[in-house]
Structure formats: structure tokens, C-alpha cells
Amino acid sequence: MATASGPPGQTGTGEETDVGQADDGAGPTVAVFDGSTRAALHRRWLPDTVRVVCARSVGEAREIVDRTTAVALVRHELSEPKRSAIADLLDGRTNRARTVLTTSGHEPVSDPVVDEDACLCEPIDSESLRQVVGRQLAMASYGRLLAEYYECTTRLSSREVELSADERDDDERYRRLESRRSDLAAGIKTLQKRLSAEEVRSVLFDIAPPEYERVAAERKPATGGKYRPDGCRSCGRDWNVNPDGSPAGYRRLGAFVWECTDCGTLHDRSDPANQRIARRR
Structure with missing residues (x-):
């Protein structure tokens, strides 16, 4: 999505900013945060169609985390300060990135500082890595399309209020928004067929959690x-x-x-x- 200013991928609020325009056309990125040689192995195992970047330190993480980061593989054996710093970067710089916790243990683990969406424990092979990352990429894309669809629908509704029925047919911006909403709806339906009902509910929860989850008090x-x-x-x-x-x-x-x-x-x-x-x- 384009914007006159701000971080790459951030949606602008100006009247002339159209929903769905990408800053640089970059696709979703998988970021691997691992201080061992496993990072290079995971990078080789993921398909060439996926852009993969790796970071061994918090400094390198700051260089690679941006709005294109859709899935993050975070090693549980990294120190807690490093995992905490990575979690903060993912929360502040990404658009609902999904996190896969990887561990050298043989049982799934939970993390006190990383809110993981999935956990990969040993033995991790290329098939299991591709399967888990592929599901998380689909869920991340589904969530982003939903959020964009809601935004597009809101702008289209505002335009409908501003224009009369006769004016809408001749309004270029209204036609662009209407076309974009149709494209987004088609993409959402396509991705939804790949996801289970539980996965769809999880994405919807992330976008609009129940009221009790939003009560800060x-x-x-x-x-x-x-x-x-x-x-x-x-x-x-x-x-x-x-x-x-x-x-x-x-x-x-x-x-x-x-x-x-x-x-x-x-x-x-x-x-x-x-x-x-x-x-x-």
C-alpha cells in the first residue's frame, strides 16, 4: 500500500492514496532468526519462490525486519533479551507477521516473550519446515487481505455517501475502489479454501479479538x-x-x-x- 510518507508498506491517510498499492512490489518475506548454522539450512529448504532473509544478531534483525516480513522463524535457544528484542521489532515494524518458534528440543515449547503461532521441534526436516511455513504464509496473506478489504470497503462506503448515484458511474476513484474490493474478495475466497476453520478463526481473532481481550484495565x-x-x-x-x-x-x-x-x-x-x-x- 502506498503512502506519501512513513515506513514502507504503511497505509497512508491521504485522500489520493489507493488501497492495495505496494511501495516496491516486494512479496512476503520469511525472516529467520537463528545464531547457528541451521539458519542457512532452513533458507535452502524453503522454495525459491519465497524470499528468505536471515539474522544472527539483534543488529542484523533491525536491518531486515520491515512491512514485507510475513513469517518469522525465531530460535527458542536464543537468549531471552534477543528474543524479546526480536518480538518488539516484529510487533512494531510488521503487518501482523506470524511467528514460528523453532527449538532443538523434541517436544513443543512455549515462550515467555515470543507469542508463537506454531512450534517446530526436532527432528526438523525440509518437508515439515515447508509445510509449517507455507501454512503460516497463507494465514498471514489471508489476514492482510482481510484488513485491506475492510479498509477498501470503508473508503468505498465513504465515497458512496459523498456522491449521488449518477455521479458514481463517472467517478474514477469510486470505480477503482469498487474494482479493488472485488479483486480482494476473490483473493480472500481463494486463500480461505486452503485454510481450516480453526486457522480462519485464528486470523479473525488477530484482526478483531473479543472485547475482553481488548480491555487494558x-x-x-x-x-x-x-x-x-x-x-x-x-x-x-x-x-x-x-x-x-x-x-x-x-x-x-x-x-x-x-x-x-x-x-x-x-x-x-x-x-x-x-x-x-x-x-x-
Whole structure:
């Protein structure tokens, strides 16, 4: 999207700025943050159609993170200050980049400073890497198209208010916005066919989370995570933030696993068909 000023890819607010115009035509980028030789290996494993950049330090990360960054591979074994700095860069400079946490461990892990969307643990091979990164790229593209569609629709509605029915047919800007909205809708439908219902819900949650997630006055437990269920399916305990700021009835045990502190039921969100996996007691 074009803008007269500001960081690359940032949407402008001027009247003459059209939704959907890219600054340099660059496609989505996969950024690999790993201080070991694995970064080069991951780079070779990803298809040539994907632009991949690597950073071994926070300084290099500052050089490569921008609005084109769609997926970030962050090594869990990096020091916490480095992971925290990378997370801040992704939050501040990207357009809803999705994060894949990689680890040398053999079990999925959660991270106290990186809000991961997926986790890759050893053994990591080219097939699993391509599959996970490909899904996250599709979700990132889907989210960006949705946000752009909403913006385009808003501008088109504003134009409809400004113009009479007769004037709209002759208004070039109105026709461009209408055409762009149709193109975006077609792209959204195409990507939606590649995503599961759970993945679509996840993207929608990122764009417009429920109201309780947006209330800054309430203390949200640090072990939440964007895929946390709303509550326990066994005992019915509500896991949303309590108004008094007290603990909300769950513990996060892994990248996609939560335990109910009332009844001990474990919930696994990595598999939509297996969201309740066991009772601990």
C-alpha cells in the first residue's frame, strides 16, 4: 500500500492514496532468526519462490525486519533479551507477521516473550519446515487481505455517501475502489479454501479479538496465548480475564496445551479434533 510518507508498506491517510498499492512490489518475506548454522539450512529448504532473509544478531534483525516480513522463524535457544528484542521489532515494524518458534528440543515449547503461532521441534526436516511455513504464509496473506478489504470497503462506503448515484458511474476513484474490493474478495475466497476453520478463526481473532481481550484495565495472565480456549469443556470454568484481575482458572503447559486448574483437564489446540485430551486427576 502506498503512502506519501512513513515506513514502507504503511497505509497512508491521504485522500489520493489507493488501497492495495505496494511501495516496491516486494512479496512476503520469511525472516529467520537463528545464531547457528541451521539458519542457512532452513533458507535452502524453503522454495525459491519465497524470499528468505536471515539474522544472527539483534543488529542484523533491525536491518531486515520491515512491512514485507510475513513469517518469522525465531530460535527458542536464543537468549531471552534477543528474543524479546526480536518480538518488539516484529510487533512494531510488521503487518501482523506470524511467528514460528523453532527449538532443538523434541517436544513443543512455549515462550515467555515470543507469542508463537506454531512450534517446530526436532527432528526438523525440509518437508515439515515447508509445510509449517507455507501454512503460516497463507494465514498471514489471508489476514492482510482481510484488513485491506475492510479498509477498501470503508473508503468505498465513504465515497458512496459523498456522491449521488449518477455521479458514481463517472467517478474514477469510486470505480477503482469498487474494482479493488472485488479483486480482494476473490483473493480472500481463494486463500480461505486452503485454510481450516480453526486457522480462519485464528486470523479473525488477530484482526478483531473479543472485547475482553481488548480491555487494558483487566490483568490478563501472562500464560494466555492467542489460541487459548475460552474455558474448560469439562467443568465449564470460564477462562476469560476475571474483572478483579485474579487468575482465570488455567495454566499453559505447552505451545498449544492448557490445563484447567479446577478439574485438571488438558486441552490441546494443535488438533481441532482433539481439543480435550486427558484428565490429570
